[in-house]
Amino acid sequence: MAKKIVKRKVKEKRLVFESINIIFFILALLFLIVGYVIVNSSTNLGTILLFLGYTVLIPASLLVKSKRRIEKNQGKERRA
Secondary structure, eight states, rough: OOOOOOOOOOOOOOOOOOOOHHHHHHHHHHHHHHHHHHHTTTOOOHHHHHHHHHIIIIHHHHHHHHHHHHHHHHHHHHHH
């Protein structure tokens, strides 16, 4: 008997950075820099900027997908 060789499709899950991701990351860096400068003058605005930079903007820069990439992935799923 001949053995069947089964090829499995491997889905690649990579982080692909597009312009929206870079914009969010640069915005996060600006929030962090301004936040640290303002924290040194002892105001609450600095801590709020740091919190938003670390907990909202940096994760958003990693997780946000552009519409083109979503549509491209949906097209691949329909073919399979």
